[in-house]
Amino acid sequence: MAWSDHYPVSILKSFNEQIRAFFCSILYFRKKKSDTDFMRLIDTHSHLYAEEFDQDIDEVVKRCAEQNIQKIVLPNIDVDTIDRVHNLTDKYPDLCVPLMGLHPTHIKENYQKDLDSVLSQFDKYKYKGVGEIGIDLYWDKTFFKEQSEAFTIQLQFALKKDLPVVIHARDSFEEILEIVEKAEYKSSRGIFHAFTGDQNLAKRIINRGFKIGIGGILTFKNSGLSDTVKDIPLEHIVLETDSPYLAPTPFRGKRNESSYVRLVAEKLSEVKQLPLEEIGEITTKNAIELFQL
Ligand SMILES: [Zn+2]
Secondary structure, X not given: OHHHHOHHHHHHHHXXXXXXXXXXXXXXXXXXXXXXXXXXXXXXXXXXXXXXHOOOHHHHHHHHHHOOEEEEEEOOOOHXXXXXXXXXXXXXXXXXXXXEOOOHHHOOOOHHHHHHHHHHHHHOOOOOOEEXXXXXXXXXXXXXXXXXXHHHHHHHHHHHHOOOEEEEEEOOHHHHHHHHOOHHHOOOOEEEEOOOOOHXXXXXXXXXXXXXXXXXXXXXXXXXXXXXXXXXXXXXXXXOOOEOOOOOOOOOOOOOOHXXXXXXXXXXXXXXXXXXXXXXXXXXXXXXXXXXX
């Protein structure tokens, strides 16, 4: 009774479910595979040379290869990180794109000596840009004058060398835009990294011909960035991680790594309602053109 009445039916039902699950998983993995087969990604901002990666850098780089990450741009921080940038680039020359510059949070009253040693590196080593430079008024406003001077010197240097700049702007979009909007910097180019501004700021950055760097913040709930980014044409966006900082959801608060740029691409695809492949192709093209990779 039990056997003839419902046992065969439940077998049939569960068999159907299994078949469906099987084909769904094939489709899912085929889609995943075709995505990563054809979709290229570039992380335009990563400190993968930081000591946080000393123990497992080979594994980290392997995960980047699995996500088809073609290039990782490495902005320098200060004099102490120069060797680290070089060492990682020498180890993975096809993957790493080194930049040289002095970060605003490392500028104090006697910044000139540090700035000289950073900029003198350009005589010895080949870089694809000047970075990371900018103004940071979030942590400390004491050296605003010095930060502005160092930023201006490095912006002029990049212009002379015909190189792009990677800009760190924290609580300082207005101050930085006031500088880059001056006529003498008309032909400077680069990225406003870790963008968090509104539509109006995005417009000013785009009008100046700069790219907007989008990273893990886009995945944070209540960041409000989705509403702004939704309306920024993809032609003006590049992807980044800022590893080891600002890890995207679901890794928020943990160590960030360049392979997570894929999560940023996925979120951008959702926000802009565009296929993931298109996000990958266009942002990669933007980065290639900007850094002449
Ligand atoms: Zn950075």
